[in-house]
Amino acid sequence: MYDYLLIGHGIAGAVLARELRGRGHRVLVYDEPRPDTASRVAAGLMNPVAGKRFALTWRAQETLPYAVAYYEALNQEFNEDFFQNSPILKVFGSEEEQRQMLARAAADPWQGFVEKIETAPIVRPGLLAPHGGAWLRGGGHLRVEALLAALAAEGRPAGWLREETFSWEALVSDGTGVAYPPGQVRARHVVCCQGAGALAGPHFGWLPLTPNQGAVLDVAVPGLSAAQVLNRGAYVVPGGREGQFRVGATYRWPPFPDNPGPADQRELAGRLAALTALPFGVVGERRGVRPAVRDRRPLLGRHPALSWLSLFGGFGSKGVSLAPRLAAQLADYFDGGGALWPDADLARYYSLYIAK
Numbered sequence: 001m002y003d004y005l006l007i008g009h010g011i012a013g014a015v016l017a018r019e020l021r022g023r024g025h026r027v028l029v030y031d032e033p034r035p036d037t038a039s040r041v042a043a044g045l046m047n048p049v050a051g052k053r054f055a056l057t058w059r060a061q062e063t064l065p066y067a068v069a070y071y072e073a074l075n076q077e078f079n080e081d082f083f084q085n086s087p088i089l090k091v092f093g094s095e096e097e098q099r100q101m102l103a104r105a106a107a108d109p110w111q112g113f114v115e116k117i118e119t120a121p122i123v124r125p126g127l128l129a130p131h132g133g134a135w136l137r138g139g140g141h142l143r144v145e146a147l148l149a150a151l152a153a154e155g156r157p158a159g160w161l162r163e164e165t166f167s168w169e170a171l172v173s174d175g176t177g178v179a180y181p182p183g184q185v186r187a188r189h190v191v192c193c194q195g196a197g198a199l200a201g202p203h204f205g206w207l208p209l210t211p212n213q214g215a216v217l218d219v220a221v222p223g224l225s226a227a228q229v230l231n232r233g234a235y236v237v238p239g240g241r242e243g244q245f246r247v248g249a250t251y252r253w254p255p256f257p258d259n260p261g262p263a264d265q266r267e268l269a270g271r272l273a274a275l276t277a278l279p280f281g282v283v284g285e286r287r288g289v290r291p292a293v294r295d296r297r298p299l300l301g302r303h304p305a306l307s308w309l310s311l312f313g314g315f316g317s318k319g320v321s322l323a324p325r326l327a328a329q330l331a332d333y334f335d336g337g338g339a340l341w342p343d344a345d346l347a348r349y350y351s352l353y354i355a356k
């Protein structure tokens, strides 16, 4: 008898599985090993500041330091460099942006994430930053695909990960838990960590979860400084190998076009060209679907009618920075030791649920 059956081993399922296993629970994870999941294509950026208005991201102080410590511990455990706490240079596009940032940076709690603001042109190999920029700290970037592969390489032989498609139709529930397929695997609780795939299942279609398609480009820019992440319109994340970077990302709501590649390439290449005057070549393109939520907050917690079922998802474009802290919170909640943040608890949408 398992304590938890998790469906999905993207960043959400992987981090939650680790949290629950670390607390001594018996966990079994099902994951369909597709190359194009949001987690596998993500650039892995953890950015404390989002958008042109330099807004601090949601609950940055509660989630980001936690995520940094979490991924640094994984680096140590695997003796790898999955996570890099590189500075992020938010390049100003104009003097007006520069003024806005200076005004914002003076206010707490924002300033904890600002290392330095430069108003003069910034000179770095290959960089175009005539209006200066803000150096942000407290974030970084994670090689998500590599981390998931390392975790899966442990989970397969240990037996806690099965790389199979989970079929909700074969799940049978009774008063004490679930059986899947009936008679073979039994568990007390099931957690859906399917990302945007949760919409295709039978139990969470009533939530305001919307698929959002995004693409990143892998580019070679010989000579461009890799000492920082660049951010202006797009982000440019060092790719691990000399001269390689990942540029992201596009955002597209349904209906998705049949051939988004050329438009995505044009958009991202144009944004990269605004950050560097160096010639670059596109070496790859990755595309996935984010699990976005109407109010741009994650979704975690119990199903309103099925006590054996929970969801851990709705991470939109922020899964890397949010998953560790929220996995710990959900595990506390399961263990009876804590409440969920009301603005992340899926109970905020219970009124949308109509029992079948």
Ligand SMILES: Cc1cc2nc3c(=O)[nH]c(=O)nc-3n(C[C@H](O)[C@H](O)[C@H](O)COP(=O)(O)OP(=O)(O)OC[C@H]3O[C@@H](n4cnc5c(N)ncnc54)[C@H](O)[C@@H]3O)c2cc1C
Binding pocket: 007, 008, 009, 010, 011, 012, 013, 030, 031, 032, 033, 034, 037, 038, 039, 040, 041, 042, 043, 044, 045, 046, 164, 165, 166, 167, 193, 194, 195, 196, 197, 213, 214, 215, 216, 248, 249, 250, 286, 287, 288, 289, 290, 291, 312, 313, 314, 315, 316, 317, 318, 319, 320, 321
């Ligand atoms: C182009 C792009 C760039 C991004 N860049 C960033 C970034 O820089 N920083 C950041 O924080 N976020 C980024 N994101 C967002 C980030 O990828 C998501 O927030 C996060 O990956 C969501 O994780 P998840 O585990 O909830 O979902 P997913 O990654 O979609 O994982 C769900 C898993 O469930 C599995 N699954 C689904 N159905 C089944 C089934 N029936 N049976 C078995 N397994 C199943 C899937 O195969 C998958 O492995 C980006 C997204 C995209 C698309």
